[in-house]
Amino acid sequence: MNTVIAAGQPSYAPMRPAVANVLLEAADTDPRLVVLGADGHALAAGVREHHPERYVDVGIAEANLVGVASGLARAGRRVVVCAMAPFLVRRAAEQIRNDVCNAGLNVTFVGVGGGLGYGTLGPTHHCPEDLGFFAALPYTRVYCPADAIDACWAVRSALAGPGPAYVRLGAREDRIVHDPDKPFDAAGGLLLRPPGDALAVATGIGVGIALDAADRLADTGRQLGVLALTAVKPFPRERLVALAAGVGTVLTVEEHLETGGIGASAARALAGGWTGRFATHAVGDDYPPLGDRGELLAHYRITADHVISSLSDTDRTRG
Known part of the structure; x- marks a missing residue:
């Protein structure tokens, strides 16, 4: 295949x-x-x-x-x-x-x-x-x-x-980002990288993007967790809350409008008491330029570079 x-x-x-x-x-x-x-x-x-x-x-x-x-x-x-x-x-x-x-x-x-x-x-x-x-x-x-x-x-x-x-x-x-022998979990997603100081919640093409960012950050000594969601409804609220409890930053990565996507679902899940920093990487509501899929993803900041940059931005804000 x-x-x-x-x-x-x-x-x-x-x-x-x-x-x-x-x-x-x-x-x-x-x-x-x-x-x-x-x-x-x-x-x-x-x-x-x-x-x-x-x-x-x-x-x-x-x-x-x-x-x-x-x-x-x-x-x-x-x-x-x-x-x-x-x-x-x-x-x-x-x-x-x-x-x-x-x-x-x-x-x-x-x-x-x-x-x-x-x-x-x-x-x-x-x-x-x-x-x-x-x-x-x-x-x-x-x-x-x-x-x-x-x-x-x-x-x-x-x-x-x-x-x-x-x-x-x-x-x-x-x-291909998944191991064919790894069991899937519709209820809670797959934790492909354990969270350290940050956690990325990703779906679709966003999973590969989040993994790329996590691997590049690991080379600098930072640990970005990656929770891959195949099922986005029902959304794994309880699992996200549990994973987020130990991290300072949660971000979402998706090829979907920010409204109605996993970013919105994650924000609602974390609104009950989590006090970390939150960022989304999603399709904006502006009229897109002409471009292939990769160029459009870059336009909407849905790339590993932008994920890494958003984590750096939260570090500067925290400092």
């Missing part, structure tokens, strides 16, 4: 082929499972080949896509909806809310290219609000995997749980 770039360098892999295999496994074991698409077949490749009667492509009609999903779920099917995140979230918002989530139906939404994943295609194809949108709806579970390994776990978890779920997938190749 992994594509090794060079010896000693990180490996990268797309999430979609890995998730397609997970959906085929699920279809093999559960005859109720149906996969729906909106003029896109990559995620349903295995299901189309081996169970063609359980794949439906409605075309470029996302509102209709969710309406069909609702009807199938009410008929007892376990439904997976696959679509580009920006068009799923915006074009079908009413149907997602009223037809599926308000009723608590067993529909798993898989959105490709959430956040800034489509880069130079511009803000019509950016979707930095997807996680917050789904998290605001009733009965939902929301996942933002960091890599292909994480994405497989997230989809399996989404399919296993009751009610609606949303999984954001990357549109291109993503850096």
Whole structure:
């Protein structure tokens, strides 16, 4: 699954082929499972080949896509909806809310290219609000995997749980940051680096960014903890409060609008009595410049350099 770039360098892999295999496994074991698409077949490749009667492509009609999903779920099917995140979230918002989530139906939404994943295609194809949108709806579970390994776990978890779920997938190749043999924890996230004087809470591409910052800081004798969240709803409030009790600074790193993201969730969790310093690295609400994903992340200060800089800023303020 992994594509090794060079010896000693990180490996990268797309999430979609890995998730397609997970959906085929699920279809093999559960005859109720149906996969729906909106003029896109990559995620349903295995299901189309081996169970063609359980794949439906409605075309470029996302509102209709969710309406069909609702009807199938009410008929007892376990439904997976696959679509580009920006068009799923915006074009079908009413149907997602009223037809599926308000009723608590067993529909798993898989959105490709959430956040800034489509880069130079511009803000019509950016979707930095997807996680917050789904998290605001009733009965939902929301996942933002960091890599292909994480994405497989997230989809399996989404399919296993009751009610609606949303999984954001990357549109291109993503850096592998997880060990495939390490167990995942939906309830509390994975503590990839133990906290020292600071803790980074990260999700999606933010996990790799936080790890890079932690490794660079370790070379200078500083210890930045990294808590990686695959499930952002439910948010692990109790675990964050416990970890933050021993650190002076908590920061969040995410490819999502600051409003409605893990930064907002973390701030609410810590507002009850924690007295340290808090910083967020998230997508701002300004109109983005033209750029690829990396350039856009840099514009919004979602990089290892900016994480390190924000910790230095808190040190200067503390001094």
